[in-house]
Amino acid sequence: MRTIPIKNTAGLILLALTLIACHSPGYISGRLEGAEKKDIKVYLIEPETLREVAASYFGKVIDSAVVNSDGSFEFHNLPETKEPVLLELTVQLSGKAPNYLQSEDPIRSNYMPILWQLGEPVQITAKADEFQKSFSIENPSEINKALLNLRDVNEKAHQTYLAGKHWQIKDGSQLLEKEHAILQYQTELIKFADSTQYLMPALVALRWVSTENHYERVPEFLVNQCNKWKKKQPGHPWVNQLCKESDPSELPVLAGDVFPNLKFPLLTKDTLSLKELLGNKLTIIDLWASWCAPCRKENREILVPVWDKYHDQGLQIVSYGLESDESAWREAAERDGADQWFQASDLQGDDAPFLKKIRIQTIPANFILDDKGVVVAKNIHGKALTDLVKSYMEKE
Structure with missing residues (x-):
């Protein structure tokens, strides 16, 4: 029987351990x-x-x-x-x-x-x-560091904007305040996803923006993420899934798009196209309902004052109501002072064809258009809407 030298045995053991480590x-x-x-x-x-x-x-x-x-x-x-x-x-x-x-x-x-x-x-x-x-x-690896960083961003944003908040939403009075807080929270995650160089942390951030997969208020985020990652990691199955979900034809009208030249059946019984209704400087397309408390508040406290101040300077407002009862719609518009501008509705309630065409399910909502009908802002409410209109109308 041949004896293997001890020094060679040690070398073989070391080699075996190295191979095991490499293939572990x-x-x-x-x-x-x-x-x-x-x-x-x-x-x-x-x-x-x-x-x-x-x-x-x-x-x-x-x-x-x-x-x-x-x-x-x-x-x-x-x-x-x-x-x-x-x-x-x-x-x-x-x-x-x-x-x-x-x-x-x-x-x-x-x-x-x-x-x-x-x-x-x-x-x-x-x-x-x-x-x-x-x-x-x-x-941790660099990608796991990014995931841990995202965890910290998520926690801080949740604590800042959502933790401990209790909104009165049964009567709809604080619905917009809640939506604004959620959007502020989401914005922190959106910033992370837009800035990270790693796909998986970006996709986790995207899912944390809405685990219910509801991106109606932030569809531009989906489109931007699709455009970013189909360049960096084309062919990845999750990128393909993301881009399928972010097809603009399936999303609400995006900021920067030309708003579709749809027909508006007006309270006056006329039917006019958007091009016939556009203001000389700015047009607010407002989506509301007589039964929507925050919509009614927006009518009285925001839209009436900006109309009174800027209509003669080129501001137009076109409101579309999710209504099925014409008398309730007419009464609400008159009571709020919203009958001063164009009021439209197909009187088909939640089955409103106009909302289907622009792929919107949630109200209050709005689109702010320039004089060419291009969407310059969306879903801006309260003082923020007043400030936006003032800035746009008073700029030289």
């Missing part, structure tokens, strides 16, 4: 603080489509890990693809579905997205009851 799939493991006395599991979720990102009860459960008495856990069933994969870790109490995501409050949120790369181990620490807020990764 890596791992995802961590320690969960505050989980020692709770019946807790940690799950690994793989979103398979863009809409499944940050969406409760969606995504494929690919692994689970029992949290040990010392808070430690480790996943073993990891994707073997060479391409980076977006995964979501969730913490669940016994009885909860693995892919149940508490995404409303970032402080208490029970999940966190990360990017998994074959061969790169991920070591995590977090608190059980503040999982997303406290989530950290030892020596």
